Amino acid sequence: MTNTVHKQIDQPFRPRARVLQLLGDELIGSARLAVFELVKNAYDADATNVNVRLDLVSSQKPSITIVDDGEGMTLDILQSVWLVPGDEHRQKQRESLTRSPMHGRLPLGEKGLGRFAVHKLGNRIKLVTRAQHSDECVVEIDWNKLIAKPFLDEAPVRITVRPPKVFTDNKTGTMIKVSQLRTNWTRGETRRLQNQITSICSPFEEPASFQAVLELPGLESWIEDLPDVREILNRAIWKFSFRLNNGEFEWTYEFRKIPGLKLDGRTIKKSADKLKLPPKTGDDSSEKDVVALKENLSGIGRLSGEFYVYDRDREVLRLLADVQLLTGYLDEVGGIRVYRDGIRVYNYGEPGDDWLGLDLRRVNIPTRRISRNIILGAVHLSLEESTGLIEKTNREGFVENDVCHELRRIVLGCLAALEEERQIDKGRIRRLTGKPEDPTSSKIEKPIEDLRRELDNQGISKRFAPYVEKIESDYRNMQETLLSAGMSGLNLAVVFHEVERGVRALHQVISKGTDLKAAARQAKDLMRLLDGFSVLLRKDSKQNHSARKLIETARRFNILRIRHHKVSLSCPILEGNAQGFNSRFAFSLVLGALGNLIDNSLYWLRVQWPDVQDSQSPTKRKLHIGLTSDLSEGPAIIVADNGTGFQDDPEYLTRPFFTRKPSGMGLGLYYANLAMELNGGQLLFPHPGEVNLPDQYDGAVVALVFK
The missing domain is CATH 3.30.565.10 (Histidine kinase-like ATPase, C-terminal domain)
Known part of the structure; x- marks a missing residue:
């Protein structure tokens, strides 16, 4: 029997024309992010200035125009790069460390997809660009007509080459005008766009060679009352700046004097310090790398940052001016952002993105931990050195790999270094204002749940279940006893601290799976510890x-x-x-x-x-x-x-x-x-x-x- 082949065909993929629109819609989450991407493209084009103009009232046809003074594009670049989705032009520049001629920049873009942000903004696009010693090139796209074509290869884009009309004399750059807008630009959305544009460059380490500005002709009042970032930073009570290089941690802590409080400020500087890292698992008793070594920075490189922290206790706010302005700003833009070569990595620090888990972290220790709505912070990375941090295609931070997890751990360690010193001054403030230091209200559920899961993994849950149930039951009884005795605050927190410590130790013994007798002994001792807590209420059991x-x-x-x-x-x-x-x-x-x-x-x-x-x-x-x-x-x-x-x-x-x-x-x-x-x-x-x-x-x- 022979294998019969009737026909063999080599058939290339034929993308539908609408695939380009899908790229813009699916990869770019919002119109504001689309503007952000186009401004980043201007940075990659070696621009010094970017002007974003939002025309909403001056004409019958609202439009967005983005103009930069970068290197512009030749006809060849337009044809071989801009009109080629997924082109590797920028990626090759970054990998070869080829820097831009004027400002010495490495490109932020690498996937060749950022330009499709323009299609998120509107249905009609006009691009005018001019490179040095070249004519102007004009590209006009009517998106509705383009996607009406069945296949991409049947939807050509016309390029017009003409003498300079926009970039005259020796000027170079790119102008993109988008009309038939797809977003209703309300006052609130426009204000958020302004905040986003001002955050593209780090307000702490702004590169003098790059500036983005929003113009809103006829509607200037929509954004003119927005607070100046530097004015807000000057009102912070705490400032913490740091650098971490090759495992050496250098930092400066500053507590600023609060108007109306007889409390001196103080400043501490440390160099060649060790950065203590939070545990990966929630339990530092088994962690080996409790400080950041050179190896922890592999794929991250040198990093630095600034944290500006505020106090929202009522007793402090009443001493400050323009409280609503301050708290409103913190509610809108509070958090810690990430910058590479001075340009923001989206969407770290955006509302709804608690990438460090600050708010959850504060639940257990509210008097000490810092939440997003009391901090304005930035972490600065080197694009050349942070090779292990890869931006997601959908512009929602870095790919969640081991390097990204280590970055998160390092930043939390830096924040903890600030919290160490801040708790001293926070205590001084509370004693002066007469506010008691509230105890924590921790819960035992999480360590017990972890312990049960480990017992299941080891196949010994049946043997140890009675111990775990007794420990949990005794803790509940002790909790009720303390509450009924009016001792629900600090003593209850102490009980939790000791029980959790015992549960974690038991979990560690069981996870090693080596000595079940030792584990049983430890479980019984933990139950005896709970019995011993009766001393908090009865002093006769010694x-x-x-x-x-x-x-x-x-x-x-x-x-x-x-x-x-x-x-x-x-x-x-x-x-x-x-x-x-x-x-x-x-x-x-x-x-x-x-x-x-x-x-x-x-x-x-x-x-x-x-x-x-x-x-x-x-x-x-x-x-x-x-x-x-x-x-x-x-x-x-x-x-x-x-x-x-x-x-x-x-x-x-x-x-x-x-x-x-x-x-x-x-x-x-x-x-x-x-x-x-x-x-x-x-x-x-x-x-x-x-x-x-x-x-x-x-x-x-x-x-x-x-x-």
Whole structure:
């Protein structure tokens, strides 16, 4: 039997003429974005000035005209580039790092699709362009006639070559006039267009070589009362500027004096600092890269930025002038934008685009976190260096790859550095205005949900389900008890902090799938911790316990993490037969306090000594847990390390919600202090010499002092 072929045909694709209109409609989300794209094209054409003229009343036929003074196009460029969808002209320039002759720019466009933005604006297009030493070229397109043709190759576009009429003398550039507009340009839409045009260039780092202006003949009043961006920036209470290069973090924090408040401003400058990164998973206990290293900037390159932050508390707003103008502007354009080579990457920072999750992030810690409606910010990238960040074809930010995720993490780390200092001044403001520092209202659902999912993944949900249900039930009961006792604020937040910490630790043990007995033991200890919280309401459940046993239990709970992070642990009391001291205390609560101190040390050791690739090298991270009788206040358990140490006074360290960890709630040391006070002891921060520590422990030193 033979294979019979009747006919073979090589048939090329024949796009319908309407495909060009579809490109404009589907790739460009709005008429304002279409104008934005055409202005970007002018930047790529090496223009210095772009004029956007919106004629709505001066003629019977409303129109939009965009004129630039760039290099213009020759007949050959028109034919081989502008009229060729998807042409690689700009992409090749960028890949070869070929910069423009006048301003030395790399092209922003690379897909050859931005020009179809013009079809989003209207049905009739007239393009006039002139390159140096060339005649003018004119292209006119009637979109309705063009798409009436069945196929694209049956819809030719006529190009007229003529002596210069628009770009006379030695002028060059491009003019695009669009009529039969497809958008109803209302006052509100026009004001949003003005805000968008002013945001094309960074107001913080505006390139002197490029400027875009909107003209609205006959309707100037629509936009003349819009606030000047720089005037709004000058009214910010906080300013934070930063640079990150090769892992070195340089920043300046400025708190400006508020009119009517007897509170001095302050400025802090840091160079060669480490940028602490928020965890990828929501739990920093297992993260290796807690600070930004050179590797974290791969595909991103150097970056810098500015954050201007405002205060919308009623007590502060009443001290300010033109409050409605300020808050209205922040509601409309608040957020953090991204700029490459000084030109905006759309649509980061647009209303509805919370690309950093700022508003959600603020829910759990409203007194400390910054939301979109109190910040005007910009992040600046180098187009040449940020090769791993690829703009989406639909102009809605970068492709969601690993580099984009790392950029988001880095920017959040920079924001957290600002929040660290801001919380100090925010507290000073609140104390002066008499506003209490509201406690957080966190929820336990998320960590419990994560734990259940991990149990399912490991196939052990049946065995551990009773533990999880008991933990959740006990937490609910404790919540109701605290609420009924009128203690719904800070103490409830502390309960959540400790329960979440325990659930996360249990989740980590189970996810490793190595020791189910250890996991069961940890679940039971978490239930005992909840039982121990009754001390917050009843102060009669203390018993006599050994400090040695407390340290031994804490070491057992944390030894896997200590080894995972390559920390050298010293526990002298456990290396001999000495028993140490006994004291009366609630074991679970003080164990939680000691666990918090270990958590803090493990984090700050990673900040001070970032992870290196060579796992064979001896560890530089050192942790000491021991006993001392050298303090006059009483016998104590000492936790010391060679991490970064404390940079704040003790009064701040034990204040609720005060933290310098990007993902921290600021309750760890507060809880430790509260637990010790409830047991008749105290939390102290002695000098290493006071407790006779070896010289190698030159970081944080904390003492749990018993009576």
